[in-house]
Amino acid sequence: MGDFASDASGHRARLRRRLFEGGPKALLDHELVEYLLALAIPRRDTKAQAKKLIAQFGGIGPLLAADAETLQREGLSEGVVAALKIAEATALRLLETRLEGRPVLSSWDALGDYLTAQMAHIAVEEVRVLFLNAKNMLLANEAMWRGSVDSASMHVREVMKRAIAHGATAIIIVHNHPSGDPTPSQADVQLTRELVEAGRHMKVAVHDHVIVGAQGRSSLRAMGLM
DSSP states (O other), X not given: OHHHHHHHHHHHHHHHHHHHHHOGGGSOHHHHHHHHHHHHSTTSOOHHHHHHHXXXXXXXXXXXXXXXXXHHHTTOOHHHHHHHHHHHXXXXXXXXXXXXXXXXXXXXXXXXXXXXXXXXXXXXXXXXXXXXXXXXXXXXXXXXEESOSOSXXXXXXXXXXXXXXXXXXXXXXXXXXXXXXXXXXXXXXHHHHHHHHHHHHHTOEEEEEEEEETTEEEETTTTTOO
16 A cells, blocks of 8 residues: 555656646646546546546546536545536636736637637537627626527527626627537527627627637637628
């Protein structure tokens, strides 16, 4: 037992040294997860479990994005789940700082990176709305509903009601495609056009509808669909 603990400690020390000297890219995905698990499960070899989790969830992104209940159903302890969720929260917070105090439209790449990290690996479709003021500063980022973007007329009323409540003069619609393919569907295009029409009457501009997925992201404005 003492030899095993010593080997595990030495292995983690080598991972730590590589991370310190080489930065984030120095460790493979399974090594990052392995180290996270080691923080919650001391004195145990966590490499095999890290590789199994990444394979099971389809990558480090879907693993970190999985909700706590899903992770616990896989038999993970609260300590392990907390380690994974704190890693996700920290990554998102870091990306958020690139947007703070800056007009959203002049931080488009940073916004796209944040939205992709936040939504690309969610297992169900989620629609979020970014509410902006006259200077295109972010007022709120709200998850409006989960599930299909069908029943567009109902959703349009919800979005415009929230825009008025926030005093927003513009919005950006964002949702994910769990399939990974960010290609807009006909329902996506229809929702966008109904929002643009409603916004015209309410003096709320619709800057874009962005779709994110594991394979990338697409902009309906850039595609000429709105």
